[in-house]
Amino acid sequence: MFTSKRYFWILGPLVCLFLGGAVPAQQNQNLTGAAFLLDVRGVIGPATSDYVQRAMARGSAEGAALIILRMDTPGGLDTAMREIIQDILASPVPVVGYIAPSGARAASAGTYIMYASHIAAMAPATNLGAATPVHLPMGGRLPEKTPPPGEGEEAGTSSEDTLTRKAINDAVAYIKGLAAQRGRNERWAEKAVREAASLSAQEALEMEVIDLIARDVSALLKRLDGRTVDVVGGEMTLQTTGMTVIPVEPNWRDRLLAIIANPNVAYILMLVGIYGLIFEMANPGFVLPGVVGTISLLLALYAFQVLPISSAGLALMLLGIAFMAAEIFVPSFGALGIGGVIAFVIGSVILLDTNVPGYDISWPLIVAAAVSSAGFLYMVLFLTARSQRRPVVSGREQMLGATGKVTAVSEDKITVRVHGELWSAQVREPVILGQRVRVMELEGLVLIVKPELEENLHD
Structure with a gap:
């Protein structure tokens, strides 16, 4: 059992670690007039939006003169992208969207963020575009041409095509609104959404999609000097010559969120949590499985809160696990268990309601989890069946048919030894001391x- 003292030694360092990590880095530096450099790499998700939001709020509070979003991203979740764009539009500090280093890209969600930035810049040999929303209905496809209102319904267009058009039109209106606010090319913005068009850095500059090309951050600051931008507080002229650049790294909270918001990690946490609680309920008093299971399940639920999960997929997974657990306690000759495995696999496949690359559950992980669950279920059923075939070793049934030896004979009582125990017995035929007998009935304790038929008079 864990004592309070042991809990202190375990939890104390963790509390100190988290409190220490919560203290903002570089809090004693004078950051007034500096440029905050944020690196947005990989898939844009909840952790990315939280990181950008905190860094921009910090920059505004500490008097930063510029915020640079250095991006290399294939895109990400619509909700996270819109949160970042809302922060950019409301920022009193100019934000520069910068695709770098050379070879980087800002596809899909990254293109929208570039259009929302006060200044858009790219390094040579980079590209942006392919902004078509990929969160489409199952089996949906992009329409070759958007029909006039009402025409699709008359032609018998399916509801999936209608939903696809709605998603496309919403994305077009959104990016055109950003383009109009920043004075950028609206026609190409629409083409990037409808046709998934992409541009190189030089082409983007020629088509007025971006404002400048710079090979690195130093060159970017030189090119920005003297430019006028329109922010929430009014027009501002940038003075970037000799400006200090402060890299802003994600804090412990953003790193933790990035880990648990990974769909595969959230999936594993949920399984560990559920199976831990099942084990604790089946074996009360172990404590550790219940503690680990509860913590894992809470972390998984937090991750699912920020991920676009399908409620039907989650319900099927929980139902499948419940069926497999019920098979252990209510044997149904495999019916509940097999149904549970099927429901579990289907729920795992449709759990995440998105087609964004990087935000799906790995097939090998699903297969491994299903096989492990099925293997555990098979082991339980095998052990249950074997226990039913095993001879009874206690109770009335164990005594019937057992053999013993007469140890004492008197006029009114006979004593026999059966399974190493002495019992009072009654016989309908004469017996002698040392004769072997077989138990036919059991009346109370007699x-x-x-x-x-064969007598054995020796011990």
């Missing part, structure tokens, strides 16, 4: 026995 055995009804009969002599065996």
Whole structure:
């Protein structure tokens, strides 16, 4: 059992670690007039939006003169992208969207963020575009041409095509609104959404999609000097010559969120949590499985809160696990268990309601979890079946048919030894000391026995 003192030694360092990590880095530096450099790499998700939001709020509070979003991203979740764009539009500090280093890209969600930034810049040999929303209905496809209102319904267009058009039109209106606010090319913005068009850095500059090309951050600051931008507080002229650049790294909270918001990690946490609680309920008093299971399940639920999960997929997974657990306690010759495995696999496949690359559950992980669950279920059923075939070793049934030896004979009582125990017995035929007998009946604590055909008078 864990004592309070042991809990202190375990939890104390963790509390100190988290409190220490919560203290903002570089809090004693004078950051007034500096440029905050944020690196947005990989898939844009909840952790990315939280990181950008905190860094921009910090920059505004500490008097930063510029915020640079250095991006290399294939895109990400619509909700996270819109949160970042809302922060950019409301920022009193100019935000520069910068695709770098050379070879980087800002596809899909990254293109929208570039259009929302006060200044858009790219390094040579980079590209942006392919902004078509990929969160489409199952089996949906992009329409070759958007029909006039009402025409699709008359032609018998399916509801999936209608939903696809709605998603496309919403994305077009959104990016055109950003383009109009920043004075950028609206026609190409629409083309990037409808046709998934992409541009190189030089082409983007020529088509007025971006404002400048810079090979690195130093060159970017030189090119920005003297430019006028329109922010929430009014027009501002940038003075970036000799400006200090402060890299802003994600804090412990953003790193933790990035880990648990990974769909595969959230999936594993949920399984560990559920199976831990099942084990604790089946074996009360172990404590550790219940503690680990509860913590894992809470972390998984937090991750699912920020991920676009399908409620039907989650319900099927929980139902499948419940069926497999019920098979252990209510044997149904495999019906509940097999149904549970099927429901579990289907729920795992449709759990995440998105087609964004990087935000799906790995097939090998699903297969491994299903096989492990099925293997555990098979082991339980095998052990249950084997226990039913095993001879009874206690109770009335164990005594019937057992053999013993007469140890004492008197006029009113016979004593026999059966399974190493002495029992009072009654016989309907004469017996002698040392004769072997077989138990035929059990009346209370008295055995009804009969002599065996072969006598054994020796111990």
